[in-house]
Amino acid sequence: MTDQKHNPEHDEIGGAEDPQTAELVAYLDGELPEQDADRVEQLLLTNPPLRRNAESLDRTWQMLNSLEEATASGEFTQKTLASVSAVSRENDADRATVRRWSLKKHLPWSVIARGLVWCLAGFIACSAGLLLSRKSRRERTDPTDAQILKDLDLYQQYPQLWRIPDVEFLREVFENARTSPVTEEMP
Amino acid sequence: MLKVSAGDSAAFEQLVLRYQDRLVSFLFHLIHDRTACEDLAQEAFLRVYKSRERYEPTARFSTWLFRIAHNLASNQKRGAARRREIPLGSHSSEEDFHRPEQILADKSALMPTRQLDSREIRDVVRNAVEELTEGQRTAVILHKFEEMSYEEIGEIMGLGTVAVKSLLSRARGKLKESLEKFL
Numbered sequence: 001m002t003d004q005k006h007n008p009e010h011d012e013i014g015g016a017e018d019p020q021t022a023e024l025v026a027y028l029d030g031e032l033p034e035q036d037a038d039r040v041e042q043l044l045l046t047n048p049p050l051r052r053n054a055e056s057l058d059r060t061w062q063m064l065n066s067l068e069e070a071t072a073s074g075e076f077t078q079k080t081l082a083s084v085s086a087v088s089r090e091n092d093a094d095r096a097t098v099r100r101w102s103l104k105k106h107l108p109w110s111v112i113a114r115g116l117v118w119c120l121a122g123f124i125a126c127s128a129g130l131l132l133s134r135k136s137r138r139e140r141t142d143p144t145d146a147q148i149l150k151d152l153d154l155y156q157q158y159p160q161l162w163r164i165p166d167v168e169f170l171r172e173v174f175e176n177a178r179t180s181p182v183t184e185e186m187p
Numbered sequence: 188m189l190k191v192s193a194g195d196s197a198a199f200e201q202l203v204l205r206y207q208d209r210l211v212s213f214l215f216h217l218i219h220d221r222t223a224c225e226d227l228a229q230e231a232f233l234r235v236y237k238s239r240e241r242y243e244p245t246a247r248f249s250t251w252l253f254r255i256a257h258n259l260a261s262n263q264k265r266g267a268a269r270r271r272e273i274p275l276g277s278h279s280s281e282e283d284f285h286r287p288e289q290i291l292a293d294k295s296a297l298m299p300t301r302q303l304d305s306r307e308i309r310d311v312v313r314n315a316v317e318e319l320t321e322g323q324r325t326a327v328i329l330h331k332f333e334e335m336s337y338e339e340i341g342e343i344m345g346l347g348t349v350a351v352k353s354l355l356s357r358a359r360g361k362l363k364e365s366l367e368k369f370l
Contacts, residue, residue, distance in 0.1 A: 021359075059367075063308065066309045067316070072208050
């Protein structure tokens with residue numbers, strides 16, 4: 001017994017075994033074929049020690065009826081069903097995610113092409129809008145500034161013009177030049 | 188179970204109601220902890236549910252369910268043994284836990300003529316069952332309380348019929364040895 005306790009694997013299945021006890025136990029368990037069962041019954045009738053052994057095996061087996069039994073608690077069913085439905089919900093969510101991803105993976109080419117065309121059209125429209133707005137902004141520029149820009153080359157060629165106080169003075173000079181002819185000085 | 192496979196949740200509830208007591212009882216005989224055995228039984232049902240689409244009615248449903256429960260209980264015992272750094276199969280922790288009962292049984296053994304009350308008998312029997320190896324104990328419980336055949340026990344434990352016969356023969360021999368003085 002002590003050996004069995006320290007080395008439980010030893011006699012679990014293999015090792016030495018009493019074939020008579022094995023047959024007797026199989027007979028008591030109703031696991032022997034009919035012919036073998038008849039033979040064991042004959043032996044039991046004629047062999048008192050074997051009969052005593054069988055009785056003892058049977059009675060000790062019946063003692064197991066005294067073991068405490070357990071049944072599921074009142075909440076067991078509800079708890080189990082709740083955990084199962086939680087798992088079920090998780091699975092549904094996972095499946096939905098997988099379905100979404102697989103949809104993205106398997107988008108038809110026609111949809112992708114249509115998307116690209118829309119992107120291109122959007123780009124062209126944006127560019128055109130930008131150009132038009134720049135042009136109109138240019139047209140809306142102050143005429144005085146436009147004139148200065150126009151005369152920029154002249155200012156650069158004749159730096160003394162920068163000393164002219166303001167545009168009004170230039171206008172005055174221009175008007176005077178128109179009304180009175182310029183006399184060319186002789187060298 | 189076929190209805191469960193088809194996604195019938197009411198059928199699954201029926202399945203739980205039909206087998207929960209048997210499963211909890213089986214696990215309780217193996218691990219003697221009500222909370223733990225209910226957790227394991229719940230886990231077994233959960234596994235059944237998760238693999239319901241793979242279920243093929245080649246074996247009896249009860250055999251499949253008990254095989255799952257048996258594997259869970261074995262894994263739990265193995266895990267607990269590893270955590271405590273106790274070699275698998277050693278029952279020393281259980282013996283420590285049941286020491287008062289063991290002492291009682293030893294005392295009773297010294298007084299064979301004394302009439303034991305039902306509680307004492309239960310403790311003595313429980314100790315005798317604890318003395319069995321894990322495989323022997325599982326086979327005994329399945330045969331005695333679930334009235335399963337050697338073939339069904341073999342399917343649950345992953346053994347052949349001859350091996351089950353051998354397991355039960357040894358187990359009953361040991362039980363007789365431990366208990367016949369109390370007859």
